[in-house]
């Protein structure tokens with residue numbers, strides 16, 4: 607059996623080595639010729655999987671080790687009897703920690719003594735948005751949820767949902783919808799000129815969903831007008847050919863890596879390994895946990911003298927500080943369009959190992975119960 611797989615999927619040999627031959631490919635440039643004789647195709651978000659790629663091939667199963675599925679023509683796969691599996695939720699916690707780290711930096715930029723004074727509007731309340739809402743709720747933030755598809759489906763039995771405009775009135779607006787182009791709740795350019803005109807100087811807009819959910823031409827114009835909001839972008843229209851002028855105008859710019867914790871990536875591979883095993887009728891014996899190495903930083907200790915807010919931001923940023931990714935992306939914006947696109951993909955391919963808060967044990971000596979609760983709410987393990 608031949609498995610054709612994106613070379614950027616971690617642990618291919620560990621999970622799939624005993625199932626067949628693995629052919630590693632560059633997912634961005636994958637051609638029909640490279641998949642023609644494959645039985646199984648494993649991709650990431652950069653490969654467009656459609657009739658053009660697969661017609662006439664032997665492929666019977668496609669797996670994407672990602673949450674998003676907008677790069678896959680699901681209807682064509684179904685119509686052609688090709689089984690498909692994605693990895694819902696695999697890196698949701700990584701994105702949640704990305705947003706929390708951005709929030710801690712933003713509170714500092716605004717000079718807030720207590721970050722939970724910020725109200726947060728979450729647009730798209732699924733695995734990522736829902737996980738973020740739960741975390742923020744435990745941390746004492748005011749959270750507004752906007753998810754019309756869920757509101758329609760769940761009615762009175764669901765949580766309280768607000769309109770898009772109500773969510774846009776929060777101090778922080780964070781986008782976590784999939785990219786969809788059809789239907790009553792299509793998200794393509796969901797945030798356009800009208801929505802951007804409602805955001806002002808005291809507000810922060812974060813997009814770590816998909817670039818095309820925001821109209822970037824309208825955003826660029828809004829960022830040049832008076833009273834512009836602060837903007838953080840992890841995802842961009844037309845990746846990897848992103849707009850260097852937009853990079854210049856946003857506060858933090860990262861190369862689509864919000865979900866790139868090691869845990870998130872390895873869980874993505876694990877979920878697709880499980881799906882392939884089910885497809886082939888094989889037992890599921892391997893687990894992501896057995897392949898996660900010891901983290902480089904495993905313990906942090908705070909004494910009773912530590913300032914509570916500072917202790918939290920130190921621990922959070924020890925795990926992940928988006929300013930490093932921002933600096934690397936800005937440096938990569940030199941050169942012509944081809945060089946910039948190649949650099950964008952290189953930053954993603956050579957991404958340094960990043961571990962989630964759960965990999966770090968926090969020792970709190972003589973600390974208050976409330977600080978312990980806060981660290982737990984963030985997902986850290988406590989050693990008291």
Ligand SMILES: NC(=O)c1ccc[n+]([C@@H]2O[C@H](COP(=O)([O-])OP(=O)(O)OC[C@H]3O[C@@H](n4cnc5c(N)ncnc54)[C@H](O)[C@@H]3O)[C@@H](O)[C@H]2O)c1
Nearest residue numbers: 674730731732733734753755782783784791814815864865
């Ligand atoms: N930047 C990254 O690295 C990264 C990582 C993971 C996921 N993502 C993106 O984030 C998206 C969300 O991930 P998820 O795991 O939460 O997906 P999910 O499917 O669990 O949740 C998405 C939610 O968005 C809602 N939604 C759909 N249309 C909407 C609209 N018009 N307005 C408001 N809400 C709407 C859905 O009802 C659903 O509840 C993914 O589809 C992916 O594109 C990005």
Ligand SMILES: O=C(O)[C@H](O)[C@H](O)COP(=O)(O)O
Nearest residue numbers: 650651652672673674865866
């Ligand atoms: O949808 C997802 O899971 C994320 O956007 C994912 O992290 C994208 O990473 P890629 O597949 O492009 O490496």
